[in-house]
Amino acid sequence: MTTWNLSGMRSHLFICNGSSCMRKGAEEITLAIRDEISELEMDEQIHTTRTRCNGRCKDACIVIAYPQGSWYKASSTDTGREIVRDCLAQQNNQHTVYRTIDGKMILNPEVASITGIDKNK
Template identity: 85%
Template structure:
């Protein structure tokens, strides 16, 4: 198993490859994200990791960008490519389900997504 040196990385994208996301195209989305990173010459600045379930199955495919703290709903390969460009431009595109604002995760009500279960109840 490779151990990457992540020094100098500006973004780390966690791409859900759990079963629900895989049924909704996660493999193609993952490949498109990695291809876009390579095409833009951003391999030294954006790292990707395939994950298992991120707990947002009904909003599949989920891509999480850190340290930005943005959670994206990537329903196509093209949206995956837009997410890469957003990591560079920091514009929080329309596909962001959650954004971190002043240290708190905030739901983006402009994106159709599942509200989810309240973890505090």
């Protein structure tokens, strides 16, 4: 297993490759995100990891950016590329489903997404 030197890392993108996301183009979105990082020559600043299900299947494909704490709805390869540029600008854009504000996850009402289920019920 490779251990990357992450000392220059600004963002870590976790790209859901669970079954629902894969059915909605996660493979192509993953490749587009990685291609955009390479084209922008940001390989030293943005790291990517494929994950399994992140529990937001109805918003597939989900991309989570840390340390920003933003959860994105990547519905196309173009959106995946926009997410990379958004991470570099450190802004929350139109594809952000949830973002972290003052340590709390806040749902973005401008993005068509589900609220989700209450885990305590």
